[in-house]
Amino acid sequence: MLDKSTLNQPKLPTKGIEPLLSLRGIEKHYDGQTVLDHVDIDLMPGRLLSLIGPSGCGKTTLVKIALGLLKPDGGEVTRAAGLRIGYMPQKLVIDPTLPLRVDRFLQLAEHDKTLCLEALTETGVAHLINRPLRALSGGETQRVLLARALLRKPNLLVLDEPVQGVDVTGQEALYQLIADIRTHLHCGILMVSHDLHLVMAATDEVVCLNRHVCCHGSPEQVSADPAFVELFGSRQALYTHHHDHHHN
């Protein structure tokens, strides 16, 4: 089902540019519960798409389907030819019995240590190359994970909650870094977040997910959308997990 559907896929109205990744009518069920209900997403080259939604809305499931880690129960995933995905997982837990320093961690993806150092320089943490992973702070760990994603020379970056475990000033710096990387590498970015306000500045497109796509558009459009306001409260209110949105 995956990948082979490119030929019979109808052309999308995007001025002849093929999306890096196209999800059509994605469905996923667990134990009779619908987790994803006909989700459509297109990610264009060079664009930054933020996927937002409350906990348990299916963001992680959708990301795993996009990455090919999970098979959808319905719908189609189409990946552009020559797609190279750099993935930054939500969390990295290193067992204390595993001695692992940043250099060896990166070398799991790329043998060449010079390239590893370059990637670390790009994410601003070259000085950590000989540090044990377990000794890093939240922000440092995220930057090392981002460096590993960059080693793949990706044209699509998939970032799952990239600022998790990072303090507020660190979060802004990290979002700025992600925006810079996008400009520099010209890659598409699919970013999962649960806070629209922090990602707004850098984001081209927002998809608000709550099992189905609640609303979709530019950050300004989405933040004014009644479905978004209903899901997250007014734009001024900071994100809460309160959920009063009903589905049939």
Place this chain on the structure above:
Amino acid sequence: MNIDFLYFALAAGLGIALLAGPLGSLMVWQRMAYFGDTLAHGALLGVAIGLWLSLSNDLAVLLTCLGLAGLLIVLQELHLLATDTLLGILSHTALALGLVALALIPGARVNMEGLLFGDLLAISKTEVFTIWVLAGLVLAGLGYWWRQLVAVTVHEDLAQVEGVPVRRVKTMQKLMLATVVAVGMKVAGVLLITALLIIPAASARRFSHNPEQMAILGSVIAALAVLLGLTASWFLDTPAGPSIVLAGGVLFGAASLSPKAD
């Protein structure tokens, strides 16, 4: 006095020690001690099956361990129970089944102590040869898949996205473990073989800055435990397998006193 048996014992012990570093490290990192125990206990059933079908003992044990590893992989993927509970049930059921099956075979005369704790000093030239051939194969496999094995240990999803065939790598690791357990039961018996794999790797942790150091140092410590254990066994007339494991335990204790590397 002919002391060939001592050389055979040493050769067999060192063959397993060679693998104890890398394979034991993977077991420690992935918390697979219980999985190893389950396979080892199943080896006893393999002995019973071998006697029942008049198969070669080595072959029956190897096939039983591989089959059990396959069964465990399938059961874990079905997520019927928490892995810990599943192994807790299967591990001791397999041990009990092996003991009962051996008792039921008419006229079976087995050296139960040898099966449970190893009978290293009675090991034959052919058995040493089998151990080294299989150990060589497993070592080659570990070398070939090493980077992928470590990548899977660190983060399965990340490894998968980067193109590592996670499922195949995990399956191969478990089959390699089953092979080593099957041949290693000659050295330390079904009750102690897991300890022989895990203790040296755990001892090496304190001196290691990266996964490879821990794997290599683990093998060195395992070899040291084999030498010390066999020496003790020779001079004190203690059973070889338990002496080796005990030597490993003493080395672990000594290692724990030194400052931690990372």
